[in-house]
Amino acid sequence: MGPEAVGSTAAPMVQLLTPAGERVTSGDDGGYAERVEHLGLDDLRDRYRRMALVRRVDVEATALQRQGELALWASCSGQEAAQVGAAAALARQDHVFPSYREHGIAIGRGLDPVALLQLYRGTTHGGWDPAASGFHLYTLVIGAQTLHATGYAMGVQRDGAVGTGDPARDTAVLACFGDGATAQGEVSEAMVWAGVFNAPVVFFCQNNQWAISEPNERQMRAPLARRAEGFGFPGVRVDGNDVLAVEAVVGAAADRARAGEGPMLVEAWTYRMAAHTTSDDTSRYRDRGEEQHWRERDPLDRLEAHLRATGDDDDHAAFLADVTAEADAVAERVRRGVRALPDPEPTSMFDHVYADPHPLVEEERAWLADWVAAGEER
Amino acid sequence: MNAPGHALTAAAAPRSRAERAPHERPAVHSTPRTTETTLAKAITAGLRRAMEEDEKVLLVGEDIGRLGGVFRVTDGLQKDFGEDRVVDSPLSEAGIVGTAVGLALRGYRPVCEIQFDGFIFPAFSEIVTQLAKMGARLGGAGRLPVVLRVPYGGGIGAVEHHSESPEALFAHTPGLRVVTPATPQDAYWMTQQAVRSDDPVMVFEPKRRYWDKGAVDLVGPLDAAPPLHAARVVRPGDDLTLVAYGPTVRLAVEAAAIAATEGTSVEVVDLRSVSPLDTATVEASVARTGRCVVVHEAPTFLGLGAELAARITERCFYALEAPVLRVGGFAVPYPAARIEEHYLPDVDRVLDAVDRSMAS
Numbered sequence: 252m253g254p255e256a257v258g259s260t261a262a263p264m265v266q267l268l269t270p271a272g273e274r275v276t277s278g279d280d281g282g283y284a285e286r287v288e289h290l291g292l293d294d295l296r297d298r299y300r301r302m303a304l305v306r307r308v309d310v311e312a313t314a315l316q317r318q319g320e321l322a323l324w325a326s327c328s329g330q331e332a333a334q335v336g337a338a339a340a341l342a343r344q345d346h347v348f349p350s351y352r353e354h355g356i357a358i359g360r361g362l363d364p365v366a367l368l369q370l371y372r373g374t375t376h377g378g379w380d381p382a383a384s385g386f387h388l389y390t391l392v393i394g395a396q397t398l399h400a401t402g403y404a405m406g407v408q409r410d411g412a413v414g415t416g417d418p419a420r421d422t423a424v425l426a427c428f429g430d431g432a433t434a435q436g437e438v439s440e441a442m443v444w445a446g447v448f449n450a451p452v453v454f455f456c457q458n459n460q461w462a463i464s465e466p467n468e469r470q471m472r473a474p475l476a477r478r479a480e481g482f483g484f485p486g487v488r489v490d491g492n493d494v495l496a497v498e499a500v501v502g503a504a505a506d507r508a509r510a511g512e513g514p515m516l517v518e519a520w521t522y523r524m525a526a527h528t529t530s531d532d533t534s535r536y537r538d539r540g541e542e543q544h545w546r547e548r549d550p551l552d553r554l555e556a557h558l559r560a561t562g563d564d565d566d567h568a569a570f571l572a573d574v575t576a577e578a579d580a581v582a583e584r585v586r587r588g589v590r591a592l593p594d595p596e597p598t599s600m601f602d603h604v605y606a607d608p609h610p611l612v613e614e615e616r617a618w619l620a621d622w623v624a625a626g627e628e629r
Numbered sequence: 630m631n632a633p634g635h636a637l638t639a640a641a642a643p644r645s646r647a648e649r650a651p652h653e654r655p656a657v658h659s660t661p662r663t664t665e666t667t668l669a670k671a672i673t674a675g676l677r678r679a680m681e682e683d684e685k686v687l688l689v690g691e692d693i694g695r696l697g698g699v700f701r702v703t704d705g706l707q708k709d710f711g712e713d714r715v716v717d718s719p720l721s722e723a724g725i726v727g728t729a730v731g732l733a734l735r736g737y738r739p740v741c742e743i744q745f746d747g748f749i750f751p752a753f754s755e756i757v758t759q760l761a762k763m764g765a766r767l768g769g770a771g772r773l774p775v776v777l778r779v780p781y782g783g784g785i786g787a788v789e790h791h792s793e794s795p796e797a798l799f800a801h802t803p804g805l806r807v808v809t810p811a812t813p814q815d816a817y818w819m820t821q822q823a824v825r826s827d828d829p830v831m832v833f834e835p836k837r838r839y840w841d842k843g844a845v846d847l848v849g850p851l852d853a854a855p856p857l858h859a860a861r862v863v864r865p866g867d868d869l870t871l872v873a874y875g876p877t878v879r880l881a882v883e884a885a886a887i888a889a890t891e892g893t894s895v896e897v898v899d900l901r902s903v904s905p906l907d908t909a910t911v912e913a914s915v916a917r918t919g920r921c922v923v924v925h926e927a928p929t930f931l932g933l934g935a936e937l938a939a940r941i942t943e944r945c946f947y948a949l950e951a952p953v954l955r956v957g958g959f960a961v962p963y964p965a966a967r968i969e970e971h972y973l974p975d976v977d978r979v980l981d982a983v984d985r986s987m988a989s
């Protein structure tokens with residue numbers, strides 16, 4: 252009795268753009284195609300532009316790490332459709348609780364990429380104000396943020412910000428996590444809580460098939476989306492390399508949450524095209540053939556193929572040139588911004604540890620200030 | 630995250646006194662049958678030998694099989710011992726430790742790898758409420774021979790949760806043994822001794838010393854090794870006792886070498902074990918020197934240094950020429966990599982404490 256297959260053919264998957272870039276306009280039973288029916292060429296170009304900018308920031312960050320400007324980088328390459336699609340499905344008042352790889356959602360929420368990179372440079376453990384963008388701090392302890400998202404959603408309920416019918420008020424909370432995270436107790440606990448309290452949470456798992464060196468089969472025995480049923484809410488697997496499908500499915504889940512109908516699990520089936528982080532070496536655990544297979548299924552290429560087939564050739568070329576120029580400019584700004592980030596003051600480690608003064612912290616802060624000053628004379 | 634880059638490791642500015650450090654390493658005995666190897670590889674060798682000697686020994690952890698662990702400490706072991714004995718676990722620390730308790734009850738000797746210090750906490754309940762207490766509850770009807778290997782400590786330019794020193798939390802938990810090797814030789818011995826112990830043993834591995842090299846006797850019998858919980862004088866001296874463990878032992882030896890050039894004879898004691906504590910070795914030293922400084926990376930507040938200061942004061946009060954001083958981390962979350970050098974004890978901070986002690 253071997254484990255059940257958990258891979259791409261093991262569960263039905265919502266797809267609205269085929270790998271060849273053809274649009275699917277009907278046939279799913281969730282009404283997903285209709286949800287995004289209204290999106291035309293300009294909208295799809297906007298999604299492509301966003302994905303290309305995220306890719307470019309990612310490439311730049313990887314280069315900055317190689318140059319010693321960042322301590323580490325966790326690439327989101329391959330997951331741009333999942334992230335841009337999810338961000339596009341959210342309303343302004345919605346909130347996102349990310350892991351550490353949601354750069355595409357962060358940028359989609361308006362975060363400055365330089366702010367994101369601070370954490371990976373090692374100048375801060377935070378780096379932005381979650382209230383400003385609705386994008387909360389990155390979480391490195393696998394799965395912990397799913398409970399935070401659930402608690403936040405319980406607060407949203409208590410504020411009466413679900414089920415009012417006011418599109419500017421009703422709020423959904425997106426809990427992001429990876430396939431590996433689904434093995435953590437806290438992720439299951441979050442689903443129990445969200446189910447029990449009918450909290451407006453969208454559990455958004457980007458199943459990129461790898462948790463560092465471990466494949467899906469080490470984390471789950473049945474397709475993840477099916478797990479939702481046991482927690483009492485629906486689960487859907489969506490093609491995570493299809494930006495339209497992700498936008499449609501996350502949009503439906505978020506609408507449900509905002510309407511007060513409770514949580515939903517969305518499993519976005521995708522692939523981590525890069526190494527786990529810049530410190531990782533994929534050659535030790537996965538084969539080149541697999542990586543090549545997925546390189547040929549690059550989510551950017553899929554959407555580009557669609558746009559190419561849809562528009563006029565010259566127009567399309569001009570569009571791509573514009574995107575490249577914009578990406579170049581963003582990359583340049585990120586490069587300069589990161590290089591210019593100052594190291595924090597040594598005593599800043601004592602800042603904000605407590606809301607109210609704490610005598611031990613103050614004593615040690617004074618000691619370090621004196622020590623650093625004396626060191627400058629030494 | 631996995632093993633972080635080293636881009637920032639070299640960033641620490643050279644300090645005035647440290648610049649004169651002769652870069653002395655902890656003394657290791659050297660005979661023709663020793664092999665020069667790194668601390669990480671010495672652990673690999675220790676695990677390999679423990680697995681060869683007892684088929685009940687199995688390794689469990691995240692990414693330890695095919696990848697060989699993010700620090701490559703288990704490199705090659707799955708290939709040689711198979712997937713049943715070197716288990717790539719689901720991503721769940723409570724699961725790793727909780728199932729280790731069950732495996733131990735069934736007669737196995739699980740050796741668990743926790744990928745980084747900061748990721749042990751999902752398993753905290755299993756460790757503190759179950760693993761630590763089960764032996765006592767069984768009243769002699771069974772033991773829990775579980776080893777938890779934990780790479781710990783800072784100085785590698787890592788992101789959050791990858792640089793912490795939580796050893797005091799576990800030393801404070803009755804029922805656990807807590808040790809930390811500082812040299813490749815000790816890493817080789819202590820890994821095997823931990824596996825042989827019938828108690829739960831936590832081995833805190835000083836990750837920034839993983840790449841330190843030293844001579845290791847890989848052939849001699851384990852019985853020739855010092856006891857798992859014995860402290861060791863790594864550099865003799867007369868004027869002051871400097872107590873360190875894990876990552877700070879090398880630092881202490883470097884500081885002692887500089888102090889010697891300045892006319893102060895510092896004796897360095899490597900604790901090796903933080904629970905139980907070999908206070909006898911420390912006391913014997915302080916009884917001669919009359920002065921003591923303790924250095925660790927963990928916050929000084931309620932840390933191992935506090936326990937040592939209390940014990941030394943209780944037992945060596947009349948020999949003391951100065952209060953016991955502590956050098957360690959601050960009472961703040963471990964800071965971002967770019968300023969970690971200001972958090973971590975360094976040679977200058979150790980020497981400053983030596984000076985203050987000598988001046989009283």
Ligand SMILES: Cc1ncc(C[n+]2csc(CCOP(=O)(O)OP(=O)(O)O)c2C)c(N)n1
Pocket residue numbers: 352391392393428429430431432433459461462463523527630631691720722744748751
């Ligand atoms: C509690 C905890 N244990 C271990 C780690 C080390 N670690 C960092 S990322 C990772 C794999 C995560 O895989 P997945 O959840 O699939 O997300 P992905 O990195 O693929 O986006 C591990 C084991 C951690 N960060 N936190």
